[in-house]
Amino acid sequence: MDGAVGATQCPIPSSGEMTYKFRAQPxxxxxYHGHYLDQYTDGLIGPLVIRRQVEPNQEQYDTERILMVSDWYNDVARTKLLSWFLSAKNTEGFEPIPDAIIVKGKFSQSLFVQTFGVTRIRFRIINAAAFSMYTVSIDGLPLHIIELDQTPLVPYTVFSFSINVAQRVSFYVNLKEFDQTHVPSDVSSTKSIYIRFKANSEMYPVDIDSYIAPYATPCLPYPIFFNPLYLAILSLDSSNSMPTYPVNQVTTGSSNLGSEDSEDVNILRARPFYQANNKVPDATHYLKLVITFHQDSLNITRGYINNVTYGAAANNPSHKPGNPKCITSDKVPLLYQMATTPNGLGIPSPIMTSDSRLPVIQSDGCGHYLVPYQAVVDIRLQNTDEGEHPFHLHGHHFWIISTSDNPQAEQLYRGAYIKRDVVSVPGSGWVKIRFLANNPGAWLFHCHIEWHMDAGLLLAFLVGPNELVAQGYTIAANQKRFCQ
Ligand SMILES: [Cu+2]
Incomplete structure (x- = not known):
């Protein structure tokens, strides 16, 4: 589980099947989503909720709703969009712009969320988009945030929050806290209110209001012009009636809650629910990673981490095999290579360097990094790009130590940092994260914007190859067959 084609397996062939066995934690x-080419952009996704017997904060709500938001593209991403995106025809390196937003598979103003008379509701928001970061709010209602990714929190209150690609945010609302002052005076007659998902349109490289993509198929019976504001309807009386107040007259947000509420990783306000269990170990290793984007020799814009753009058939069908001295994930998954030749991966062990007091994790120069089993690795991820990038680590959750937006968090919360598995790296900024490499295997670390992963903005951590063998890992015969 948490695998990816090229890293842990070959793709499941048409009519094939594979059973994933995993420990349901945390x-x-x-x-869940397909991790081969752009399958998830095309809809191969779904929510997965792992419950505790006693949920933290469960006394605060009586029912819950899952809202999965994603970008909708009229054209097929896995073939048409990807081949245009990574071609010399895309001279500016523009990411494909979504044609619409969908929540639970429905377009704007067609999704009704019923309350069935219950006033205290938990929402689990999942951003499954290929590209967009969203700001989420509900008209006139304070949102009490209780979970980021899979980390339960001491509740804190906002009127809106932002959620980047692949992140999850849980909050509860109490309809009795509905605040009339945020909506027009005739709202008392309304039987429903809007739930808003506002795409952060600054990240799009073009003026989306009038943009027709060069690859667009004009005859498709779908939305042509993108509207960055998605509206779902929270129905207060099960009547499925539309709100009676105008969309644009609502003010969300409240001055007495501060202006920073929309920050994605609000590590200054989010505090772990289980403080005592959250003892953060000291780092034993260090790794500095720098994100850049530039054109390659074919005039195709690619993403680079420490000057390496990761070429893999699983993400980028146009890639050419790289350095023959490096291992490659094109034919045999990295995990299988770790299991068969744990000492023959061609990646140096950590070394001391002049710019770190800790041993520095090394790579083979092709995007494969060797991480000793049980190492506690501090990663400083430096973003030279102006855009914000949501970085996801497979196989582990990491602590967010500090970011360029909140550098003081490192001292302030020493020993009790927030754990997530997706961190939003601020534009032209940095994050510092720490993870305990206690899960032997091949784990991708990548920007979760699908287009950026396609463009090579990923790397692989090979954690504890000898420990993998010592723990008795073997390659299942039926999975091996998928590679032939
Ligand atoms: Cu990115």
Whole structure:
């Protein structure tokens, strides 16, 4: 589980099947999706909620709703969009712009969320988009945040929050806290209110209001012009009636809650529910990673981590095999290579360097990094790009130590940092994260914007190859067959 084609397996062939066995932990809100080419952009996704017997904060709500938001593209991403995106025809390196937003598979103003008379509701928001970061709010209602990714929190209150690609946020609302002052005066007659998902349109490289993509198929019976504001309807009386107040007259947010509420990783306000269990170990190793984007020799814009763009058939069908001195994930998954030749991967062990007091994790120069089993690795991820990038680590959850937005968090919360598995790296900024490499295997670390992963903004951590063998890992015969 938490695998990816090229890293842990070959793709499941048409009509084939594979059973994933996994320990259901940590509890919380997750999701599943295909990790081959752009399958998840085309809809191969779903929510996955792991429950505790006693949920933290469960006394605060009586029912719950899952809202999975994603970008909708009129054209097929896995073939048409990807081949355009990574071609010399895309001279500016523009990411394909979504044609619409969908929540639970429905377009704007067609999704009704019923309350059935219950006033205290938990929402689990999952951002399964290929590209967009969203700001989420509900008209006139304070949102009490209780979970980020799979980390339960001491509740804190906002009127809106942002959620980047692949992140999950849980909050509860109490309809009795509905605040009339945020909506027009005739709202007392309304039987429903809007739940808003506002795409952060600054990240799009073009003026989306009038943009027609060069690859667009004009005859498709779907939305042509993108509207960055998605509206779902929270129905207060099960009547499925639309709100009686105008969409644009609502003010969300409240001055007495501060202006920073929309920050994605609000590590200054989010505090772990289980403080005592959250003892953060000291780092034993260090790794600095720098994100850049530039054109390659074919004039195709690619993403680079420490000057390496990861070429893999699983993400980028146009890639050419790289350095023959490196291992490659194109034919045999990295995990299988770790199991068969744990000492022959061609990646140096950590070394001391002049710019770190800790041993530095090394790579083979092709995006494969060797991480000793049980190492506690501090990663400083430096973003030279102006855009914000949601980085996801497979196989582990990491502590967020600090970010360029909140550098003081490192000292302030020493020993009790927030754990997530997706961190939003601020534009032209940095994050510092720490993970305990206690899960032997091949784990991708990548920007979860699908287009950026396609463009090579990923790497693989090979954690504890000898420990993998010592723990008795073997390659299942039926999975080996998928590679032939
Ligand atoms: Cu990115």
């Amino acid at each position: 509890a919380g809100t997750a999701w």
